[in-house]
Amino acid sequence: MSGAVSMVDYKKIEGMAGRLFPKAPKESEQKAYELSRRQIDFFKQNGYLTPHKILSAAQVELMREGLSRMIEEDYPRQRELIGLDTKAGLSKGQHMIYFQGAWLVEEAFHDILYHPSVTVPVSQLLDSPRVRFLHDQLFFKPARHGGVVAWHQDYSYWTRTVPCGHLTCFLALDDTTLENGCMHVIPGSHLWDLLPTTQLVGGEDAMERIKSVLTP
């Protein structure tokens, strides 16, 4: 197992527990993390914003170590992870590992919620001086396992605020390229009507299913 497993109850810790990420409590310190007007306008028009570098190479490495611990079959805090299929596993033919709650068990996944590189842009994009975290989710899709998350409109699944006042921060811990199967987005689809949900994973037709609920 890579690195030591901490048994700290991170949900009880408000603010960063460690020193992996910088703090920026003062408004003047937050300026360095702000998006430009152009980036904000792009997001409003297109519904996404990329690329946006959040982590240094060393920080990525530490998060990858945390990820490696969590996906070990004997990870001591496995029972705290939400939605993990403990009976499956990549070695048993599962296509990907999915769970929520990494922030509860791994310091870096907890502390990133307070990283000004995340909180400052999110509060700009949501036009809100304060932002609240709803949940995390982790998709682990190693090469040659064929794990697919089908086309979907995120808001159809997370209708937590109406009108929409929340967003998803997608953080890649691997390089993501067209070749290795990066995230794809449809610019402007956040302005479409709410789509009925179609099954997200599994099945040969996964990537085609969305067509059953789209207009021409």
Ligand SMILES: O=C(O)CCC(=O)C(=O)O
């Ligand atoms: O990484 C994926 O395959 C899916 C991610 C996703 O659906 C999301 O971030 O909303």
